[in-house]
Amino acid sequence: MKDWRLGCITEESIKNLKVLHIKFPDFWQKSYNSKNNFYYYIFNEAARHVKLFGKYEEYLSDDRCVKFFHRNCNFCMNPISADTNIDCYCTEDGMTWICSDCFTDFAQKYDWKTEEINDIVVKNFIPLEISGTVE
Numbered sequence: 001m002k003d004w005r006l007g008c009i010t011e012e013s014i015k016n017l018k019v020l021h022i023k024f025p026d027f028w029q030k031s032y033n034s035k036n037n038f039y040y041y042i043f044n045e046a047a048r049h050v051k052l053f054g055k056y057e058e059y060l061s062d063d064r065c066v067k068f069f070h071r072n073c074n075f076c077m078n079p080i081s082a083d084t085n086i087d088c089y090c091t092e093d094g095m096t097w098i099c100s101d102c103f104t105d106f107a108q109k110y111d112w113k114t115e116e117i118n119d120i121v122v123k124n125f126i127p128l129e130i131s132g133t134v135e
């Protein structure tokens with residue numbers, strides 16, 4: 001029987017994924033301190049949220065910009081945030097996030113290759129689309 005976490009995901013689409021291993025909050029803290037690509041990815045996403053909300057500008061002046069970053073495991077939907085203690089994985093485009101439990105259960109079955117990284121590659125990592133109306 002198909003694992004419930006696969007939902008409408010086809011097994012074919014998750015075979016041979018290359019995933020980046022990221023350990024939060026260390027990865028975020030190093031990014032913040034060195035102002036690397038991942039820092040700007042987080043900062044820009046926060047800035048777009050601030051613009052949309054028209055408030056919380058003070059969050060952009062320090063490491064609180066990370067508070068805007070929320071992802072969910074694509075399989076079990078567990079929340080992933082960069083300022084909490086979590087071991088996780090994401091695809092090279094940053095579109096698919098995977099918690100450590102789902103990684104443990106699926107990595108071998110679907111032949112996922114893991115890469116340890118210190119930063120993201122800007123041209124590969126797709127910015128989150130931020131839209132909507134604020135009431």
Ligand SMILES: [Zn+2]
Pocket residue numbers: 073074075076077078098099100101102103
């Ligand atoms: Zn999961």
